[in-house]
Amino acid sequence: MKQFLDWLDHRTGYRKLTHEALFENVPGGSRWRYVWGSTLTFTLTIQFITGIFLWMAYSPSSQTAWESVNYIQNEMVGGWFLRGLHHYTAQAMIILLVLHLMQVIIDGAYKAPREINFWFGVGLMALTMALGLTGYLLPWDQKGYWATKVATNIAAITPVIGADLQRLIIGGSDYGHHTLTRFFALHAGVLPGMIVALLVGHIYLFRRHGLTAAEPKLKPDEAFFPDQVLKDAVACLAVLAAVLFLIIRHHGAELSAPADPSEAYSAARPEWYFLFLFQLLKYFPGKSEIIGAMILPSLLMGIVCLMPFLGRWRLGHWFNLGYLAAMLAGAGLLTLLAIAEDQSNPEYQRGVASAALEAERIRILAKSPTGIPPTGAVELLRNDPFIQGPKLFSRNCSSCHRYDGHDGTGLVVKDPQSGSDLKGFASRDWLTGLLDPAKVDSTNYFGGTKFKDTKMVKFVKKDIAAYSAVEKEQxxxxxxxxxxxxxxxxxxxxxxxxxxxxxxxxxxxxxxxxRCTECHQFRKPADDATAPDLTGYGSREWLVGIITNPKHEMFYGKRNDRMPAFGKDQVLDVKTIGLIADWLRGDWYEPKAVSSR
Amino acid sequence: MSNSLSPESNDRRTFCKGALAACIGGGVTLIPIGAGISVWLDPLDKKGSGSESTAVKVANLSALPKDGVPRKFSVIARRTDAWTTTPETPIGAVYLLRTGDKTVEALNVVCPHAGCFVDYLPSKGSYLCPCHNSLFALDGKIIDPNSPSPRALDHLRVEIRNDSEVWVEFKNFISGHSEQISQS
Known part of the structure; x- marks a missing residue:
């Protein structure tokens, strides 16, 4: 063994290298406040390892990005954990970066001759945030899609070159395959490469100038190994423990519904560490957006870069400390404001709730026997009565009809109810209500329509009300x-x-x-029928028919009240009408046994 | 602090701290590596969940020449490729040849040697693998005893349904082995 190590050392000089690495002098002895750099190197290592394994299962294109991430998350062994590790470690890095920056500034480690190393550090911070931004889009889910749009749209307000710049960033005029291939190349290739290059320089310069000891020194100098190494290792363990806690608690990283440019997503927010920038934009109306989006952040970061020079003045260090505190307090305050505004915003809360519903629904649909079609998972949601029904009902039907008293999506409608309540339409309960003398002329049935005083209502209120026990059974x-x-x-x-x-x-x-067939037709043609056909009443075909054209003689004919002929007048297409009919009939895919993750 | 201690106990302390640091450092790095490897090994977990071999209607008897000349047909079936499910897509191809009025033989087009697509050569009345020149007779048997192929072309089970439909139980077999091992 000894012989082999001698041989190896002769060829590589590893002993000197390890000695330099491990026995660097730590002036004033090891301290907990020096751990941040090491924890950042550690978290970066996690990101490289998890990132490369994720890379092996990820497919960047608009029909496969969400699908492959969903596959990692819900089908691959340990996939949710791997994704969670990558996701939450990224967040931990941001916090550690801030702590590292604070320690560097408080200890004055930015001062001459360490200016360049300080700038390397600022550069690394910017690169890490760029990794966060590019990584957010890669799952191609609604959340990442809409939040990243905000960022790339900001690029478009750059003077002169804005439009071209945006086109280059997203690889075309609109989000698509090339947006993903470009973001992915940045995220997994260009930015990590730059980080490694800067980090090598950062660590080299750190070793060259030595550690800046926090005054006053509490202990005599020590070597980096073992005390500081042990402290660093414990700190890394603590970071990992926090990350693991978050992964388990949230069962990995969130994956919202697949990106859909035609579906609103009011829950769109950037990652929490960009919230302060997001909030800042609210204060710059219209044409002044460029101030809040570019000029102000650049100025603020510019001053940070100037800190090594500012620090030379007598009160410079105190200015830098105050500036750092003000920046952090400002960013913190903006973040809190953003969160507080969202919490008191019912529209946003509804957006979050429906996002969660759609995320859960698409997970179920993706697991269904039909599976994900080559056109992508977004098609499953677009063709799903459970998700589309309420929205379509709210938009097209709820100005007259109700669904369990609301507009289908749970909102109260302002317009007075003039059509029936269609929850459970054609079910036994619903029909029992219709044929109940006490309910037939309520607004939930004919009360709001012009049929309120016609034959049917009179029949129910007079004849049925007088039914004998035998007739009631019938x-x-x-x-x-x-x-x-x-x-x-x-x-x-x-x-x-x-x-x-x-x-x-x-x-x-x-x-x-x-006496039904006095007016209704049932199972055999009756030319004298004046009321809706009862053959197949409430079936899909029947419902599609009445929504398509209630004025058809199979339904109300000329006696139709205000109901539009949605299909005949081409207000809605066949597919949409089918979705509404399926939803009203409660007909959508449901897994056989509700599987718990 | 450590000045008061003897050099030996100081050494021991250093060793313990170093060992502890190494254990923690190794442990925390094993977690991302372990998570990654678990995902990477996922294909082993999905064994047998590939396209199950159900019979597929490949052709009609009338499309097969009566003189026993083989014809190539694509096998169209439902395929699940990781996350994508395609209801009808080519999953492979077969050579069908008529051996009688109502009897048909089916051969998988894949060469059992290294998996290339074998060609039917009408001039020689045999199948030739374009990669390593394995030659197979019409019934799939190896012609040259020194052929690189370890086994004959793979026969697939055929069933004639409704008097005229040729249904094939399509399967792929692992190449390079002298016996048939189903891939799934």
């Missing part, structure tokens, strides 16, 4: 039969079970003993 069977026409997913089991009663009810309708 009515129940009619309701079962009519509801079975819809073939609702939620009633599948009940419809199976009551098959005999349903058959009886069907006969009662058909032979007109309940």
């Amino acid at each position: 009515l129940k069977k009619v309701i079962l039969a009519l509801s079975a026409e819809a073939g609702l997913k939620t009633q599948r089991d009940a419809d199976q079970r009551d098959i005999a009663a349903i058959e009886e009810g069907r006969k009662l309708i058909e032979n007109d003993s309940m």
Whole structure:
């Protein structure tokens, strides 16, 4: 062994190198305040290791970026942990950078002859933030997509070259494949390369000038090894423990729904360490945006770069300390303001809630037997009645109709309700209400329509109200039969079970003993029918039909109230109408057994 | 502080601290490496979850010449490639040749030697692998005893359904072995 090490040392000189590395003098002995540089090197190492492994599973293009990250997160063994490690270590780095900067300035380690090393440090800080910015976009989820748009749109306000600059950054006129390939090359190639280069210079200069001891020195000088090394190791362990805690608590990094330029995302916010810049923009209206977005931050950072010179003056060090404190306090205050504003903003809170809902939904859809199509996971959400139904109902139906009293998405509607409440449409409960003398002319049924005083309502209020016990039993069977026409997913089991009663009810309708077919058509053509066809009532076909054209003689014909012919007049396309119908019928994909992660 | 201690105990202290620092340092670095390797090994965990071999309708009998000349057909089936599921996409190809009125043989086009796509040479009435010149007879058997291929071309199970549809149970086998080992 000894012989081999001698051989190795003769060829490499590793002993001298290790000796230099380990036995550097620490003036005044080891201290906890010197650990920040080492923790940053450690976190950077984590990022390199986790980053390279993530790289092996990531695919940068607009149809595969989200999909591959989702695959890492939800399908690959330990993927969520690896992603979480990369994500939360990045955040830890930002905090450690601030602590390192504070220690350097407080201890005066920026002063001559260490100016250049200080600038290297500022450069490393900027590169780390650039890594944060570029990394945020790579999952191509709604959050990263919309937040990063803000940043690249700021590039466009640069005087003269702005538009071209933005085009170069995003690789075209709009976000797409080249935005991802460019951001990824920056994130995994260019920026890490620059960081390594600067870091080598940073550590070289640090060793050249030696450590700046914090005065007063408490102990005699010591070698870096073992005491400072041990302190550094313990600090790294503490950082890792904090990161692990966050990973476990949040089950890895968040992944919101896949990016969709056609879907609003009001929960879009940058990463927390950019929130102060985000908040700052709110105070610069219109044309003065460039001041808040570029000039002011550049000036503030410029002064930081000048600190080594400012520090030469008699009170310079105190100025630098005050400036640092003011900067940190300002950034902290802006961050708190941003958070406070969001917390008291119901629109934002709703955005966060619906973002969480969509993120969870797409996770389920991606796991469904259909899987993710080659066009990308975003198609799954766009074609999902569960997600699209409420939005479409709110936009197109809720000015007259209600859904459980609200607009479909849970919001209260200002306009008075003039159409029926469609929650559970055609279900047994819904029909029981319709045929209830006490409810038929309420606004949840015909109350808001011009049918309020027509035959149907009168029939329910007079005839049904006077039903004998036998007739009431018959009515129940009619309701079962009519509801079975819809073939609702939620009633599948009940419809199976009551098959005999349903058959009886069907006969009662058909032979007109309940007087339904005096006005309605049921299962056989009736030219004299004046009211909506009850054949397949509430089925997908029936619903698509009435939404497409309620004036069709199968439905209300000329007697139609105010309901628009959404399909016939090309207000909505076939697919959209289908989504609304599916949603009203409660027909969307649900996993067989709800799997817990 | 340490001045008051004897040189030996000082050495021991240094060693203990150094060892502790090395353990912690090694431990904290193992976590990201371990997480990465776990993800990297994921393909081993997904064994058997590949495209399961179900029968696929490949052609119609009428598309096969009666003289027993093989024809190449793409196998179109549902494929899940990591995160993408394509309902109908080519997952491979087969040579079909008629051996009787209602009987068909199917050969996977992949050479069992190193996985190249073998060509059918009408002039020789045999299959030639363009990579290392393995030659196979029409029924897939190795022609040259010194052929680089360790086994004959892979036969796939064929079923004639509804009198005219040729259904093939499509599979790929690991190349380079003298026996057939299914890939999945």
